[in-house]
Amino acid sequence: MATVIKPEEMNEYREVLERLRDRLNGDVRQMADEALNNNAPDSSGSLSNLPLHMADIGTENFEQEFTLGLIENEQETLDLIHEALKRINAGSFGACEECGEAIARPRLRALPYTPYCIECARKRERGQ
Secondary structure, eight states, rough: OOOOHHHHHHHHHHHHOOOOOOOOHHHHHHHHHHHHHSSSSSSSOOOOOSSSHHHHHHHHHHHHHHHHHHHHHHHHHHHHHHHHHHHHHHHHHBBTTTTOOBOOOOHHHHOTTTTHHHHHHHHHHOOO
C-alpha cells in the first residue's frame, strides 16, 4: 500500500495544483477568445470578415484548428488536476489508482496530477 504523504506536503501539492489550474484556466479562456474572435472584424477598418485570398482562409482555418486542439489538451490536463484535488480531499493522493502503490515523489513533483505510478503508466501506454 502507498506510503502516507504528510499533511504539510499534501498542502504543498494542493497549492501547486491550484496554481497550475488557475494558469491553465486563464490560458484556455484566452485561446478560446482568440479562436472565437478570429472571425471578428479587425481594426483595419475592413467591414468584411472574409479574407481576400484562398491561402488566407486556409491559414485562418489551420490556426483555429490548432488552437482548438491546444484547448482540448489543456482541458484534459485541467480534468486531471481536478481529479488530483479530489484525491487530496479524499486522502488518497499519492497512491497509484491502478496498483495502489506509492507514486514516486519525483514523478509527483514533475506531474502532480498523475494518477498512476510510472510502471502502471507505462503499461497503460502499451495497452496492457
